[in-house]
Amino acid sequence: MNNSLKETQLIILAAGDGGRMGGVNKCLLQIQGKSILDYYRDKFQNIVLVIGYNHQELIKHLNGTAYVINTEWESTNSAYSLKLALERNSGDSIIVDGDTLFLGEIDRDGFYCCRPEYHFFSPQNTFEKCSALQFIGIARTSEAENLRYLKDFSEKNANNYWCEIYKDIKIVETKDKWFEIDTWGDYKIAVQE
Secondary structure: HHHHHOOEEEEEEEEOOHHOOOOOOOHEEOOOOOOHHHHHHHHOEHHHHHOEEEEHHHHHHHHEEEEEEOOOOOOHHHHHHHHHHHHOOOOEEEEEEEEEEOOOOOOOOEEEEOOOOOOOOOOOOOOOHHOOOEEEEEEEHHHHHHHHHHHHOOHOOOOOHHHHHOOOOOOOOOOOEEEEEOHHHHHHHHHOO
């Protein structure tokens, strides 16, 4: 990873309660001896973690990592959490869901998606047009795109998923290894890989 990317702001959206896993801060789950958070700490210097559920416990593990508390985590979704982080710093960012571990390089702007059948990259597509692809919960965005997000955000979409508010961002198809941990079954697969 080049130095400028290492210094890019990484926003980790981790305010939820991990309800399908019985209430767990998923960014602290251990995969091959390291937490998801630690994988990202190894790659990035400028991290902002958005926390909510059980935040007092999570703060004990942050070791100086910057954080923002979403006090409305029970009644909002990741769109609101991202708004809180971007209000703090709207500069060029990499945004990742707290339950997603991406082991590849985040070297192009756009929404990171995968398609298992074949490799395809089309900068003309937007998130809404790419139903054949699976969004993996990671995006690299510019300051201009983040400022537009803040402008387009309204309380009526506080319960949306964050990627639904961005407009006209290209799709980056990746074949790199990644895990999204929504259930204990997902976690078991990630640990065995």
